[in-house]
Amino acid sequence: QVQLVQSGAEVKKPGASVKVSCKAAGYTFTGKYIHWVRQAPGQGLEWMGRINPNSGGTDYAQKFQGRATMTRDTSISTAYMELSSLRSDDTVVYYCAREMASTGHHAFDIWGQGTMVTVSS
């Protein structure tokens, strides 16, 4: 079964960092990009960036450049998103999602279940 399984909820203090994992199963991990999308409570979806699991190459939204770091470990088919200098407005759900990359289409066909990160002093 093709799926992405994310790590559990986190509570962090302002200024700290958080690292969320996303484990892929049921397909060749290195074959498709993994994207990270976040969603504040009751709000819309915000794209953060993506990683090429094969090469490790990354692309970030300008808003997160320098504060988000996306990495992967191909030996365990897992992608990571680390966000530093956490603020209260980083209290959101973080999703990983697979890019389908089918015949030129790059929508996100598989999503992780989401990881809630709470930033609170």
Added chain:
Amino acid sequence: EIVITQSPATLSVSLGERATLSCRTSQSISSNLAWYQQKPGQAPRLFIYGASTRATDIPARFSGSGSGTEFTLTISSLQSEDFAVYYCQQYNDWPRTFGQGTKVEIK
């Protein structure tokens, strides 16, 4: 950055009725548009890509149309499981952007 505007913000529809959701982009994106459904407490689910191609296991009552800057998601006959928030997303340009969503609620 391509800005996406969805309308209406909320759509009240009765069971069995037709629902039409709109998505407008600030620049032309050809057909590089996807629609996602999200229910409370769940991750988004891909429904439509390429503006009009249904994703795997998506019922035929869902259809997408449009190209350029104007797109539509139509639900021909609303079922109880269709009440949710629908987001459109462009993947033509960077950064990838989403609309703010349309909530389809029971009338």
